[in-house]
Each structure stands twice: as structure tokens, then as C-alpha cells.
Amino acid sequence: MAATAYVHGYSTREAVRLADQAKTLGGLLHHDTSYSPGARVLECGCGTGAQTVHLAANSPGARIVSVDVSPPSVEQAEARIRAAGCGNVAFQVADLFHLPFPDDSFDHVFVCFVLEHLSEPAEALRRLKHVLRPGGSITVIEGDNGSWYCHPQTQEASRAVQCLIEIQARLGGDSLIGRRVYPLLTEAGFRDVHVSPRMVYVDASRPELVEGFSKNTFIAMVEGVREQALSLGLVDAPTWDKGIADMYRATAPGGTFCYTFFKGVATK
Amino acid sequence: MAATAYVHGYSTREAVRLADQAKTLGGLLHHDTSYSPGARVLECGCGTGAQTVHLAANSPGARIVSVDVSPPSVEQAEARIRAAGCGNVAFQVADLFHLPFPDDSFDHVFVCFVLEHLSEPAEALRRLKHVLRPGGSITVIEGDNGSWYCHPQTQEASRAVQCLIEIQARLGGDSLIGRRVYPLLTEAGFRDVHVSPRMVYVDASRPELVEGFSKNTFIAMVEGVREQALSLGLVDAPTWDKGIADMYRATAPGGTFCYTFFKGVATK
DSSP, rough: OGGGGOOTOOOOOHHHHHHHHHHHHHHHHHOOOOOOTHHHHHHHHOOTTTTTTHHHHHHHTEEEEEEEEEEHHHHHHHHHHHHHHOOOOOEEOTTBBBSSSSOEEEEEEEEESSSGGOHHHHHHHHHHHHHHHEEEEEEEEEEEEEEEEEOOHHHHHHHHHHHHHHHHTTTTTTOOOOOOOGHHHHHHOEEEEEEEEEEEEETTTOHHHHHIIIIIIIIHHHHHHHHHOOOOOOOOOHHHHHHHHEEEEEESTTTTEEEEEEEEEEEE | OOGGGOOOOOOOHHHHHHHHHHHHHHHHOOOOOOOOOOOEEEOOOTTTTTHHHHHHHHHSSSEEEEEEEHHHHHHHOOOOHHHHHHSSSEEEEOTTTTEEEEETTTEEEEEESSSOSSSOOOHHHHHHHHHHEEEEEEEEEEEEEEEEESSOOOOHHHHHHHHHHHHHHHOOOOOGGGGGGHHHHTTTTTTEEEEEEEEEEETTHHHHHHHIIIIIIIIHHHHHHHHHHHHHTOOOHHHHHHHHHHHTTSSSSSEEEEEEEEEEEEEO
């Protein structure tokens, strides 16, 4: 889980993008995750804490431990949680593959937008299973960049998104992992696996999603790999630029935009 | 709306496929459509009545008129509705573009899996608007074949689905129309347009969807255009056969299957 391989980078714009995403999608992704007072919860791969805020707010009595492999990210996450006034989260720098916790330490494990970056997601789930107590729950949330489509759709727009998918694959990840959450949890030996898709559908009647999701979350994420896509020769600049312009056109009145996240819950 | 251009054909297997689809998806697509006793409802493009059964069952007191351009289909629909014991549906052979009803004749209009086959879907909606009374509602349900994806996904499977999309386009239709329901209703002058996606997500924990949707609805629909795809030279036989085999593989344990329908409701 090398920090340098993180496809989205660590720029300020990326931090803003993640915050926009979490704010817009908080209800959709997290409304049905709430842990009991006193429950020991591990959030693994908290990044800059964009999801931690929701986790902490929805489970005010739980004792949450949030870890990430990147020290600057953990620092930002801690500052964000303090600013939000949540007192129930402890932070720690830790690698998912070398977790500094004894077996059966947690009642619940929560992983959001992490497995997509790993070359061995099933092994990651097995590691998380070790620190989860028998009968405890794991929650996994992932996007699926192959689930995206829009209207009007063009080949150039599809090509731009395909570049993001290819770059993440070259870094050892899989941005089509949403559709794999069920088989991954099953393969890792969890039981009672239940996966529910969370589709984001955007048209002109939903202006908050046009801004918060289509433009500031999804298109921003694609735009973030422009230089990599060009320098790797995956696409030429005119095709890329038309693709991005076409995606923006689909956010105008008359356009629509679709994307699906997958949330899996299972038991050890 | 030439009957001969209907992409799915009029075979017995197709009738069985449509019945499987309607049975499996009845709740997902129709649970929130119910009309008041006495309401005058037009179902336009009823085909063999696969959706009419749900419509009639959910609105037992409504006075439903179901029309289709194909006389044999109307005959089958009528037999099906009689067999189901519904007494609230009258059938009639009629062309959507030359409806034999005065303006403002209906309180509600219902169109399901019809616009995808038409070269002028917005004009079709305008014709339907004429026979709807001011303040009445229209409900439009369409699939979107570009919303399909699976795990494991292969290029050959994508190619097979792309053949279906291309064949429907050559016949003047658009099987990516689901994502266009909002702009089409808006363009036709309806107001208060609300579109909700209805995603079908299938994994091994949902065996009834593996059979009823993945195999007997979606893959069966793709398989139905094999001869057309080969004779048009859109694909070679080995690629096609591998694509279909790959789709079946995604219905086995460890595989997943995704598809989205779109339901739009609007007011005249």
C-alpha cells in the first residue's frame, strides 16, 4: 500500500474534491451505518478524514480508531475531526497489511474507497478479518468507474474515463472494484454478505448533484489524471480535452449523468 | 412505428422472455404506480400484455385502455389479462402516432419499453400529451442497454451487448434511451418531471435474479439478435459465442451483473 501509488494524488484540489464528494454523498453512502455506544470501530484507510466525519457523527457513542498509511493525511484527518467537534475518534498511522492491533480487537471494521487502490484486495480483507472479533461486522464501500455513463455520451468522454481506469490499473489498483465487493468479501471468508448498490443519478432537476457530484467529484477526478494520461500516451491532448468538454456538456440542462457506488456489509 | 422493425421479434421464446422479465421486475418497476378508482388510463404499446398485468393488478378500480400497433400482440395481451382474471382493461389496436382518441381523454398515460423502438420519441410523447388531460400524469419506463456491466467483464461480452445496441439503432431505435427519459419528457413540454433509476444488481445471494433477470431476461435478449449480428457482419461467430459464454460465466458464483431501468413521471 505504497503512498506514492495513490492515483488521485495529495494536492489541495484533491482534498477539496474529497470533501465535496463526502458532503454530497454522505447520506447516500453512510446513512445506514451506525454503531452502538461503546462499540470498538476500526476505520482503515481514513485518508484526510472525509468519510470519518460522517462515521463519527452517525455513531457518537462508538470508540472509533481511524488509521492511514500516510502521516500527513492522518494529520489532516485529525484536524478535520477536531474542527467538526467530534471527540470519539483516535487517529494512528498504520499500514493495513501490518496492523498494530491484536486479533479480535474490534467489534466493527469500516473501509471506504481503499480496496480500489490495492493490488491484493482479498488479502487486505483477510488482514482486516484478523483484527475483527468473531460475530463482528465489516462494511466496505467502493465506487466503480466502469459504472459511469452520461447523456449525451461521446467516444471521447468514454476515452477520458477509460484513461483513469487504465492508470489506476497500472498502479496496481482496480477502479472497477465496486462490482467485485460481493465476491471479494465471500472469498475472504466473511459470511452473510449483503451488497447494495448506491446509484447517483443526476439531471437538471438536481442542481446540488450537478455541482457536488458530476462536476466537483467525478469530472474533477478524471481531470486529475490529465498529465499522466498524456505522458503515458494513453490519449492525445485534443481527444482528452474534447472528452472533458463533453462530460461538462452532460452536466448542462438536457444532460444526465450516472454513477454507482457499492456498499457491502458482512459478518466474521 | 412499423411492427416489422421490432428488434426483439415476435417469437414464442421472446414472449416467454417478456413474461419472465415482467414477473421478476414487477415490484421494482411498478410498485409505485397505482391509479385511483374511476381514473381513465391509457397504456400505449402494451405488446403482449406483460406489463399490463401489473398495471391492472395495482389499479383494480381504474379504467385502463391498452393499445398496441400489432394485432396479434393485442390478441395475446387480451388473452393474458383474461387468464389473470382482470376485468378493468379494454384492448384496442392503435398506432401511437395516430391515436383514435379525442384530446384530453385520459387522466393518466403509461408507456413502458416503447420509446426505445421509436425514431422520434419526443414526438411520440407530444402525441401522448394531446390525449392526456391538463394536470394528468404520464409515466415512462425504459431500460438502458449501455447501463449493463458484469464481473468478470470481457471485451467479447461487451461486444455482444454492443451488437444489440447497434442493431436497435439501425432499426431507428435507441436502446440507451433510459438516460434520456428526463430530457425527452422536458423537451415534450411536460412539467414536474421526476426520474428515478431502478437498478438491478445481481450476485450469488440473489438466485431468483440470476435466473429471472441475468439469464432469462438480459442474456436472452442479447442472444435474440445473434443471426442479425452475424449477417450484418457486426461480429464474427467465435467472438459472439465467447461473449455470450462470458456473460453466463458472470451469472455463476463469484460473478455479478448490473443493469438499470429508468422511470419518469411528469405532469401535463
